[in-house]
Amino acid sequence: MSLTRSHIRATTEEYLARHPHERESLAGLLSLLDGADDPADRATLPAHVTCSAVVIDRRCRVLHIRHRASDGLVLTPGGHTESGDRSLLTAALRELQEETGIPPGAVCLTRQVLGTPIDIDVHDIDARPAKGEQAHRHYDFRFVFHLADEEPPALALQDEEVSGAQWLPLADVRSSTLRTKLLQAQCDGRPEPVNASALIHDGNGRYLLHLRDANKPWIWESGCWSLLGGGREPQDRTLLDTVVRELREEAELTVAGLAPYAVEHVTGTDGTRVPVQVFTGRWNGDPARLPLTEGVMVAWVRPEKFPYMTMLPSTRALLERHAAEHDAPAGPAAGTVLNVVGVHLYLERDGQVLLGLRHPDSAYAGNTWHVLAGHCEAESATACLVREADEEAGLVIDPADVELVHTVHMVDRPGGSPRVNLFFRARRWEGTPELREPDKCVAWQWWNAKDLPEPLVPYTRAAIEGIRAGRVYTELGWAR
Template sequence: MSRLGATFARPTAANLPAPLLPSRGDDVPLTRAHIRKTAEAYLARHPHERNSLAGLLSLLDGVDDPADRATLPGHVTCSAAVIDREQRVLHIGHKATGLLLNPGGHVDGDRTLLAAALREVCEETGLRPGDLCLTPQLLGAPIDIDVHDANPAKGEGTHQHFDFRFVFYLVPEQHPQLTLQDKEVSGARWLDFAEVCSRTLRAKLLAARERGLDGQPEPVNASALIHDGHGRYLLHLRDQREGIWAPGTFALLGGGRTREDVSLEATLRRELAEETPGLEVAHLTPYAREEATSVDGLAVPIEVFQARWSGDPETVDLQEGVLLRWFTPDMLERLNLSPGLGDLIRRHAAEHPPAGGPPAPPRLLRDEAPQGTELHIVGVHLYLEDAHGRILLGLRHPDSAYAGNVWHFLAGHCEREEAVSCLVREAEEEAGLVIEPDNVELVHLVHLVDSPSARPRIGLIFRARTWSGTPSVREPDRCVEWRFWNPKDLPADVVPYTRQAIEGVLAGRLYSHRGWDKR
């Protein structure tokens, strides 16, 4: 059982993003740009506080180090609100002032503001970083920026603190024993939200509770356990770089939630689109909840989704990491895996034995192709006409990794499957249309390349002579509307090769190409 109890298991191989990886690093000091970006993001959420934070903005426009305690008449500090499962906030007795305060203090060699707040909590209370995790509501963003007069130490003049306040959940159900810093701390108390001593922090916490800030740790990361149904699992080799989680290991694809993500599934689909364009899975199903540890030691709850895919990793335009490969469970002992990944895959393999029939044929590696061969991505496209000769197009989601807010054929990439079967599958999954393979004919082929470095593509355009069903939006994260258009009066925003293919079909041409003259 993990620190999160029976719901969570061992650390898994999620791809932890930079926002979840604050760490102390003397070689990467806190930058003015980081402080400004954090402050501006906060003001975007609380624009009415811009006047009250004029002193902070003036500090950031100056030449002195904004986080150096010697910078006067004010400098940046960091503190934390640690919330337990009973929605109480940890306060400590501050010896110098006699006040109950949140743990916090000056920046001292920290790479991020969040890391400074975490370090101060641990130094002053004896909590370990692994006893804490981020909240889904705030993630790594400050809940409050408070301006107050400092209690000057010996030799310091009167000055102000611009205090960035972050929120952590306490992970263990039972409170760990606190080991208070004797030099500065006189005691500790857990206070309800309504009793929090800081007026501004109290107001922000009470407002955040209305949005679900309840002290119950829950996943803030999502990862994809992708398998082909025949016992193979898709693993991602991470970069061998300092400062990232599990460098140089094989891990699952995925990443951390942002404030814009409406769900963890949306997080994962965004991460897949950003990291692996060309790898599209129809369905993501929650499989397990795991826990990893970030670079600085924070607990990171993760939702693991399972998905089926049987494509060729070589066709994926990998944007992060070194490579993608299929592996079977018996190969895992030979790999440098991220923590807990081997156990997770073996458990899934035991619960999901390979489907009947022979496994998928071995993948054709690039170096197994004839010399000079360029592997292509194959896409299928549906040319569907209604009784009035109008053509079905879909408006892609504005946040789509490809052609956002542009009209396009119903389309998809061939996995390890025959092209017409792919078309039939995509039509049902994307729009609820039922098409019989015998009622499909190839009417055009577009051979295209987007840029000199992009993998070439072959677009197969198939006409369905008959079908059943009414087009409906089945994958709203990809397509927001289906509509029939007069081919002579198409909308302005159409994918260029889609328009080219429609013109080719109408002219009776079977082939066209695009982009090759720009290589």
């Protein structure tokens, strides 16, 4: 797998989003990317792409080497791309290891710039008639890394290309543009987590684990059971923002009260060391109902199963540590089964009931009418109702203005988790129903309670009929 033009262009545009004032100075690079020749091939003239690694240690010093090919100039490690490079960043890491002996696992990405180049340097290369090279130009993508450990590793310099190395203070970095950007970014050489994961448990000894896609080497932990989570993105103000966003994107999952638990160290797909901030939180829902957008499945797992599952040793150790600290029971008490609690809003106006049409691609009841509803998390049922009404439809409801009018206790399939569905009537509310979550609901509509639409979620129909008949309880799906 070699570098693609689309990858180089995407990396360039990501860089220009941070430095829009440089678009004019990088017009030649953009023109190169519009051309027919391979921008990463050193044979492409009069210009091509190169990559460099900017490594900072704990003393805020930057590694420089003396390049033989550049007449002894003192530069950061780097060079031309090769056919096996999967990305510009991995090309920089390869050059770093070849020229200095520092492997990818000895460095980590920085919070300040993540995997985006800190600089794209433009410099001219003189002709070398002895090597048959004409004068040309390099567009050098410079990636910054922090050393993962306290002390710099021993260097093993590539003798045919490197004649020496030195760690220079940040203020003495030879490239003025690089020096300015490092100072502006406040890269201080101290590694910190740039990924976040969620260790989710139900308080009864079960852990929510995510089975990732197999046979996809570009995916982190391919084919392994892991924690839900992912990498920090520029819009995330904190790592808590990161894990909340990842849970929402991967499984539309919201976990209240997430708190920092530990830092796990893993190896990223690019080979770098990745410190991961692990948050912990409690949830007791049904994983089968989560609309998973990544991976194969999520499932509840007990600690006794961990040794027989494919997962990173560090992840297994982390889970076992948490289980030991919380004295996880071997299983629920005999005959005890956790029930999922759902809350539902019954709004009636002049004999009409408010219903929403579920999105055709919804994981539950696609293209079917249903009342406004949600799963109860670490909150009271009325608090959940108020929250869901605001999040889904922009309705403002005072908890004092709701009353429980019907309960449906059900199992919707053989072996499925039992569910307690609470229907609350709101006597008063503020606002007009809005499509706040169009990926879940595509329309709100008032329907005559005597002439309900089809298709309608069966237990919703049963609840509405029960409410109108004055009944407070319905059972569905139980074997008699």
